[in-house]
Amino acid sequence: xxxxxxxxxxxxxxxxxxIISELEARGHGKMDGRLHHVAWNSPEGWRVVDVWESxxxxxxxxxxxxxxxxxxxxxxxxxxxxxxxxxxx
Numbered sequence: 001x002x003x004x005x006x007x008x009x010x011x012x013x014x015x016x017x018x019i020i021s022e023l024e025a026r027g028h029g030k031m032d033g034r035l036h037h038v039a040w041n042s043p044e045g046w047r048v049v050d051v052w053e054s055x056x057x058x059x060x061x062x063x064x065x066x067x068x069x070x071x072x073x074x075x076x077x078x079x080x081x082x083x084x085x086x087x088x089x
Contacts, residue, residue: 002035002084003055009076011046018072019065028064033057035087050079051087 011019016039023029036051052058058081069075 001054002087003052003058004082004084005048005050005052005058005079006082007046007048007050007076007079008044009046009048011074011076013041013046015072015074016041016046016048019069019074022068022072023064026064026068028061031057031061031064034061036089048079051084055081 020029033053034050034057035053037048038050039046039048041047050058050061052061
């Protein structure tokens, strides 16, 4: 079942871009199982919404993202994860 992961963090625009660049440099720019990725900067901080094919796919990504963020000296709170009811493209 597809899941939606909602990340709310205090990352800056530059920190987010650095994470994306590092993921790409390490061969993880296009993750298997990620259907959609949307990110924006709000007055409260950086927001990301990902749609994943399954909670397992999200977990595999977390196992890549968390060590990468530690390498960069960054951290974010865990996302809120919800089962997707409907996905329209």
